[in-house]
Amino acid sequence: MRRTVLTFLVAAAGVLGLTGLALAQHNEPSQAKKFQTTFVTPYNACTAPNTTTKTLPLPACTAVRSDPTCGFDTTAKGKASVKTGISGSGASQVIKISGKVSGLDAGCEGKTLAFVSTVRATTDDCVTPPCTILEAVTHDFPTGITCNVAGGACSFSGSVGAGTLAPGANTGLQLEGCALLNGSAHALDCGILFP
Secondary structure (H helix, E strand, C coil): CHHHHHHHHHHHHHHHHHHHHHHCCCCCCCCCCEEEEEEECCECCCCCCCEECCCCCCEECCCCECCCCCCECCCCCCEEEEEEEEECCHHHCEEEEEEEEECECHHHCCCEEEEEEEEEEEECCCCCCCEECCHHHHCCEEEEEEEECECCEEEEEEEECCCCCCCCCCCEEEEEEEEEEECCEEEEEEECCCC
């Protein structure tokens, strides 16, 4: 009887120990180190519908560009791409970001566009792990990566991580969006075009 009780207590302690360990970490995949997307024209959110779609009747609003001064030229064949990936190892790991845009209209000429991302970040790098960072902090998060528009095009590259993200902290970044900002306006947003 004592042996059964002792075995139960050892097993219970093991389960409680594992449970404590599980609470200190969150589940992430072993590989999620690359992301690639394109840019599309961003529009303001629809808050007061005044029309509907045709194929599947859904409430809609007349489209209003988020940045009426800078975007793709309607006469040019605009193209854009963004690539991200993890580079380095250990404490020197960073997220490398690069992209290029062409076919921008005259309103963009000479402007400096800033690459930002909106993420939901969950990490073990907190006082009581895991924790999810307040989204107001990670909305349109500045990366310090910019491009200067010349001839309707620009390209950018840089990295984020050193001093911002803790290596080995199992930080999951759910991408909620990314954009090129013209001042505070979204000139281009990450997305896809369904032709």
